[in-house]
Amino acid sequence: MMLVEMTAPPVEALPVSGLRAHLRLARGFEIADDSSETAAxxxxxxxxxxxxxxxxxxxxxxxxxxxxxENWRDCEAQTLPLAPVNSIDRIDVDDGAGRVTVLDRESYRLVADLQRPILAPRSAFLPTVPQGGSVSVIFSAGFGTAWEAIPADLAQAVLLLAARYHEDRTFEGSQAAMPFGVSALVERWRSVRVLGGRGASRGRT
Incomplete structure (x- = not known):
């Protein structure tokens, strides 16, 4: 499986001012905004x-x-690797010879789940992927477009971890261990993912 992020959150959605306040960095009417600091x-x-x-x-x-x-993990349902998934935007099937077919939206559906969202067929099976071909599923995921939409514990974990990165910026390399406070905040959100799907890949038909 190859997973590619096609879009990125805009700068405006990030809590830069909140991180600045958390770090107690100087800012006021007599202090001009430092663009390099904001970028950092x-x-x-x-x-x-x-x-x-x-x-x-x-x-x-x-x-x-x-x-x-290269093929579905399970032809009856394909588990998606991220959550929460909001929509399946498009599914392309490449026959391996340069011909790409866009699947009819009526042939599949999204089974939303906070832990294991699923791409499911509306009939018995997902469409067959040709031998030597591949399938690309384009989907949108996330809690929302604004920082306020993120669960409070996850938002706080990001803020604490960003502050740690700021504090450690003068050191070479990075600390591999996640701070305990951050780990405690994210622990309940962790999910066990097995093979990226419901089971082992089945043979092609």
Missing amino acids: LTGFLRAAMATVEARTGKVLLSRQFRMRL
Whole structure:
């Protein structure tokens, strides 16, 4: 499986001012905004978001992804690797010879779930993927477009982790261990993912 993030959250959606306040960085009428500082804080927030998302499998701010498979894990239902999924935007089947077919939206449906969202067929099975071909599922996932839509504990975890990255910025390398406070906040959101689907890949028919 290959998973690609097709869009990124806009800077305006990130709580840069909240991180600045958390760090107690100077800011006032007599102090001009420092663009380099803002860029650095934005980078820390994006890095912290990526870490929390990787640990939990949850997408915080809404954006679009593409999942590419050589075949379905299970022809009766394909588990999606991230949550919460809001929509299946398109499914393309490549026959391996350069011809791509867009599947009819009426042939599949999204089974929404906060832990294991599923792409399910409306008939008995998902459409067959040709030998040597692939299927690409383009979907949108995330709690919302605004920071306020993110669950409070996950939002706080990102803020704490971004603050740690800021504090450790003068050190070479990075600390592999996640701070205990951050781990405690994200623990209940973690999900166990097995093989990216309901079972082992079945043979092609």
